[in-house]
Amino acid sequence: MGTFCLLRTKGTAPxxxxxxxxxxxxxxxxxxxxDQGLASFMQAGCASCHGAQGRGTALGPQLAASGESxxxxxxFVRQPVRTMPAYAQQxxxxxxxxxxxxxxxxxxxxxxxxxxxxxxxxLFAADGCYSCHANEAQGGMHGPRLxxxxxxxxxxxxxVRQPTRTMPPYxxxxxxxxxxxxxxxxxxAQPEPPPLSAIPLLAP
Amino acid sequence: xxxxxxxxSEKPSLPRREFLAGSTLAGAAALIAPAGTAQAQAGNExxxxxxxxxxxxxxxxxxxxxxxxxxxxxxRSGSDYMVDVIKSLDFDYICANxxxxxxxxxxxxxxxxxxxxxxxxTCLHEESSVAMAHxxxxxxxxxxxxxxxxxxxxxxxxxxxxxxxCDRVPVYLLLGNHMDAAMRRSAEWYHGVQDAAxxxxxxxxxxxTPWSLTHFAESAVRAYKIAMTPPMAPVVLVLDGxxxxxxxxxxxxxxxxxxxxPSPPQGDSAAVEAAAQMxxxxxxxxxxxxxxxxxxxxxxLLIELAEYLQAAVIxxxxxxxxxxxxxxxxxxxxxxxxxxxxxxxxxxxTDFWATVNTLRDQLHRSVRRIAQPSAKLVTIxxxxxxxxxxxQDFRRMQEVDLAIAADGEATLPALIEAVxxxxxxxxxxxxxxxxxxxxxxxxxxAENARIAASYAWDASPVSTARLCAEIxxxxxxxxxxxxSSYYSDGGAWPRKLWDFSKSYQWLGHAGxxxxxYGAPASVGAALANRKHGRLSLAIQTDGDLMYAxxxxxxxxxxxxxxxxxxxxxxxxHMEVMHVQRMCNARNRGIDRARLGSxxxxxxxxxxxxxxxxxxxxxxxxxxPADLGPALQRAIAVVKRGEPALVDxxxxxx
Numbered sequence: 001m002g003t004f005c006l007l008r009t010k011g012t013a014p015x016x017x018x019x020x021x022x023x024x025x026x027x028x029x030x031x032x033x034x035d036q037g038l039a040s041f042m043q044a045g046c047a048s049c050h051g052a053q054g055r056g057t058a059l060g061p062q063l064a065a066s067g068e069s070x071x072x073x074x075x076f077v078r079q080p081v082r083t084m085p086a087y088a089q090q091x092x093x094x095x096x097x098x099x100x101x102x103x104x105x106x107x108x109x110x111x112x113x114x115x116x117x118x119x120x121x122x123l124f125a126a127d128g129c130y131s132c133h134a135n136e137a138q139g140g141m142h143g144p145r146l147x148x149x150x151x152x153x154x155x156x157x158x159x160v161r162q163p164t165r166t167m168p169p170y171x172x173x174x175x176x177x178x179x180x181x182x183x184x185x186x187x188x189a190q191p192e193p194p195p196l197s198a199i200p201l202l203a204p
Numbered sequence: 205x206x207x208x209x210x211x212x213s214e215k216p217s218l219p220r221r222e223f224l225a226g227s228t229l230a231g232a233a234a235l236i237a238p239a240g241t242a243q244a245q246a247g248n249e250x251x252x253x254x255x256x257x258x259x260x261x262x263x264x265x266x267x268x269x270x271x272x273x274x275x276x277x278x279x280r281s282g283s284d285y286m287v288d289v290i291k292s293l294d295f296d297y298i299c300a301n302x303x304x305x306x307x308x309x310x311x312x313x314x315x316x317x318x319x320x321x322x323x324x325x326t327c328l329h330e331e332s333s334v335a336m337a338h339x340x341x342x343x344x345x346x347x348x349x350x351x352x353x354x355x356x357x358x359x360x361x362x363x364x365x366x367x368x369x370c371d372r373v374p375v376y377l378l379l380g381n382h383m384d385a386a387m388r389r390s391a392e393w394y395h396g397v398q399d400a401a402x403x404x405x406x407x408x409x410x411x412x413t414p415w416s417l418t419h420f421a422e423s424a425v426r427a428y429k430i431a432m433t434p435p436m437a438p439v440v441l442v443l444d445g446x447x448x449x450x451x452x453x454x455x456x457x458x459x460x461x462x463x464x465x466p467s468p469p470q471g472d473s474a475a476v477e478a479a480a481q482m483x484x485x486x487x488x489x490x491x492x493x494x495x496x497x498x499x500x501x502x503x504x505l506l507i508e509l510a511e512y513l514q515a516a517v518i519x520x521x522x523x524x525x526x527x528x529x530x531x532x533x534x535x536x537x538x539x540x541x542x543x544x545x546x547x548x549x550x551x552x553x554t555d556f557w558a559t560v561n562t563l564r565d566q567l568h569r570s571v572r573r574i575a576q577p578s579a580k581l582v583t584i585x586x587x588x589x590x591x592x593x594x595x596q597d598f599r600r601m602q603e604v605d606l607a608i609a610a611d612g613e614a615t616l617p618a619l620i621e622a623v624x625x626x627x628x629x630x631x632x633x634x635x636x637x638x639x640x641x642x643x644x645x646x647x648x649x650a651e652n653a654r655i656a657a658s659y660a661w662d663a664s665p666v667s668t669a670r671l672c673a674e675i676x677x678x679x680x681x682x683x684x685x686x687x688s689s690y691y692s693d694g695g696a697w698p699r700k701l702w703d704f705s706k707s708y709q710w711l712g713h714a715g716x717x718x719x720x721y722g723a724p725a726s727v728g729a730a731l732a733n734r735k736h737g738r739l740s741l742a743i744q745t746d747g748d749l750m751y752a753x754x755x756x757x758x759x760x761x762x763x764x765x766x767x768x769x770x771x772x773x774x775x776x777h778m779e780v781m782h783v784q785r786m787c788n789a790r791n792r793g794i795d796r797a798r799l800g801s802x803x804x805x806x807x808x809x810x811x812x813x814x815x816x817x818x819x820x821x822x823x824x825x826x827x828p829a830d831l832g833p834a835l836q837r838a839i840a841v842v843k844r845g846e847p848a849l850v851d852x853x854x855x856x857x
Contacts, residue, residue: 141696168787
């Protein structure tokens with residue numbers, strides 16, 4: 001865990017972690033290891049909120065194939081921000097959590113609708129996302145930047161349904177899964193900004 | 205040039221006394237010689253039947269006057285003496301929308317007082333008058349006087365008074381009122397009230413209704429003294445119309461009392477030492493400043509304390525407390541700094557509870573403490589010396605470990621001295637190590653802000669970050685003063701991107717959150733900045749301007765140089781967010797949340813509207829590439845001593 005945290009703070013973590021995760025992909029795992037991870041998952045009571053294979057329920061988000069880093073996963077388990085109880089080292093070790101993480105990543109994610117960025121752009125305005133996150137999802141005083149390079153769709157979708165802060169929650173009644181996917185496609189399609197060196201007005 | 209009524213060429217054919225006696229002539233537009241009296245009378249009968257204005261005739265006006273109407277040579281008016289007292293208080297300006305209940309004082313100010321110290325500023329709304337005074341004080345540190353009707357004028361002014369009170373800013377209000385019911389004209393019945401100040405008593409510091417000129421003089425000086433003693437706040441004097449207008453003996457007899465402003469209260473020395481000890485022993489002390497810097501010295505003192513301790517500072521922004529680019533300024537990572545702190549010192553913090561806790565505003569509101577449970581909390585504030593019932597500006601009560609009831613700025617010298625005296629040998633080496641870490645953190649935060657600003661850089665409508673970066677490019681080499689502040693991203697970006705280092709470069713907020721403060725307060729602050737030759741600029745939100753846009757006419761009329769740059773996002777977007785929350789909490793969909801909050805269909809053309817007020821305008825600008833040249837042209841106008849407005853259609857955030 002210490003290695004993961006260190007990498008994360010250096011800013012190069014996503015690339016290194018993705019490379020590491022590729023090496024540790026589900027196909028390379030021994031079946032026994034996957035089973036051990038899932039056993040820990042069940043034993044710790046995680047399934048009661050996140051479902052038997054970590055695909056999420058109304059009480060907890062999808063963890064399977066979430067795309068989150070192992071470091072973020074472990075950090076959240078140690079210090080959750082909402083109703084989830086914190087799990088200390090004595091309850092479950094970092095090694096077990098890493099194994100659990102790999103097992104969950106090996107699970108097939110719930111079907112993700114294909115997003116349509118052009119529809120998402122209209123929904124982003126009509127459903128009021130722009131009012132906190134700004135027209136191009138670049139964020140502002142009242143909401144963070146959403147794209148380009150958004151968080152995983154699983155986490156994005158979960159947050160839209162059950163936000164942890166002051167964002168209004170969007171239920172299935174007001175926003176379908178397909179519409180969330182459309183919005184996700186829109187924020188993911190935002191262009192990267194020019195480098196700071198190309199914007200003299202933003203020189204220190 | 206105005207024609208004076210006593211010019212020979214303009215004298216009426218009737219004796220002056222008789223002319224003045226004709227009360228029905230108040231609105232007469234012309235004097236016509238009586239060529240045919242019977243014909244004229246017949247005409248008047250016809251006019252009366254038609255309801256039109258009758259023609260003046262010498263015969264009809266020949267009745268002798270009942271009373272002498274001109275003040276005697278050995279007399280003067282009560283309001284002349286009032287001006288003597290007002291002049292002793294050294295007001296630069298007095299703002300007013302005209303009103304008959306203070307016509308006596310109005311006339312004395314412009315004629316007897318020579319319209320100097322104070323000079324009358326013509327306002328088109330009483331809310332503008334008071335908010336101008338609010339903004340003026342924050343730039344200059346001196347209060348302005350305001351005249352208004354005791355009833356309808358005060359009702360217009362009340363919102364701005366509430367803002368000033370919540371912001372603990374002194375405003376000196378003089379209200380006209382006719383108390384003697386037996387002597388009232390028709391309109392004075394609507395404009396007369398038994399207790400005029402009652403309406404604003406909950407949010408003013410003191411008021412009085414003098415019944416004699418001696419009483420006025422004492423109360424006028426007392427009111428100034430009370431208003432200017434921390435915690436400062438608006439005060440009200442109700443001036444009887446008869447007291448203003450009735451002649452008094454010219455001979456000496458009415459003195460002007462001497463003004464002595466009390467020194468503000470400094471914290472108890474033992475408590476200050478205890479606070480110093482806690483700061484010295486802390487691993488991660490954090491200093492939070494809000495309404496701290498009453499004077500430019502406040503910022504210098506805070507810098508001295510923070511640099512000695514190498515402690516992080518969070519400037520909550522009600523005053524210009526700390527340079528924005530100082531390595532110890534951690535305002536942009538305030539929550540993280542609070543979470544790390546083991547000692548938190550609050551200096552004139554208006555909402556200490558919200559500083560160390562957070563409230564989640566959902567259907568079921570929940571609260572979470574941000575600060576560590578073991579963190580020691582210390583406050584130094586005049587908020588513990590002054591609290592009123594009814595209006596809840598005192599916020600939630602925060603349990604603290606040490607509360608010093610005193611003025612923050614006045615207490616800082618003693619606190620700095622105690623910190624230096626009590627720091628053990630070698631202590632500053634430890635402080636220095638902390639300072640290096642804090643400097644690295646603030647450097648990273650500044651870099652992240654620049655990166656955040658680069659997103660949507662070329663977007664249209666213009667991003668608020670681009671707007672502020674473009675403005676900064678034009679003013680960074682000027683002696684500038686940002687006279688607006690607002691609860692918008694347009695108001696937040698400058699604090700992330702610009703280099704604020706002087707006391708007049710940031711003037712804080714409205715205080716009470718009452719929209720409509722921004723435009724008049726900006727004009728008031730620009731009036732203060734004018735004599736210093738500073739470039740005043742305001743990032744002006746559209747919803748705010750539409751409360752009383754006439755204040756920009758006041759800027760044009762009085763040659764107040766101010767550059768207003770519209771943050772025109774065509775809605776009250778803070779309210780849109782609230783309605784969105786309700787829509788979704790009730791599962792009704794969010795697509796209609798903008799109804800009632802958007803300012804579209806038609807879009808307001810601010811350039812056209814403000815141009816009609818006599819102000820140079822540019823825009824509407826939708827492309828960021830057009831912004832820089834437009835700002836340059838507008839700044840050239842402002843440098844000539846005139847107001848200018850650049851309408852920029854911006855993104856919401």
